[in-house]
Amino acid sequence: MKANLVYFAWVRERIGKTEEEIELPETVVTVRDLLSHLKGLGEEYENALEYPDVIRVALNQEHVEHDEPIAGAREIGIFPPMTGG
């Protein structure tokens, strides 16, 4: 499936892109699978996603846990823990 990814804060800076559309293999089912797949795409991804457990993910702009399936998500947001307020 194709996935629209959007990145924020240091995840965005390390990957060097604000957004991209990528083709995912069928073996990528959950958020955890997605992060592990992305990590293998190159040094910049490896830098951004070195510690996948701290990375937060939103499917269609809603927070999800890493065991959530990504099927059907129009937009997948990937970012560090939030520091607003």
Place this chain on the structure above:
Amino acid sequence: MTTPTIRVQPNDFDLQAEVDALTDGRTDIGAVVSFVGLCRGEQGKLSALELEHYPGMAETEMRRIVDLAIERFTLIGATAIHRHGRIEPGQNIVLVIATAAHRQAAFDGANFIMDFLKTSAPFWKKEHAADGTAGNWIEAKGIDDKAADKWL
């Protein structure tokens, strides 16, 4: 209950105007609690903060948090405004207002909204140092997660 005001904007806000918008023409409100978060200068070490947000999701998440607070504390009204972009020491970052019949609900409502804005609204702060060195992203604090956990 009035429809809550939720805004994400680059420009500053006017505390009194936002309080007036919640209270004008009403006689059922007995308490207004407001919180304003400001940018600290960190003893001269910081020249500015840069606030990044996830457009769309930031507003949606703020609305979800405010709606939870209204329901839980029976608030009469609520406002949450978060700025983005470059913010210098002494300037405002965030405004939360809660109105209720009695003070405890208004205090708790504003506190609840702030605690969850910190941990689940998609905003990130980057520091720009006064000496011109490269900015660091502020790290999330465990103390903020603990503050939010007390409402569970």
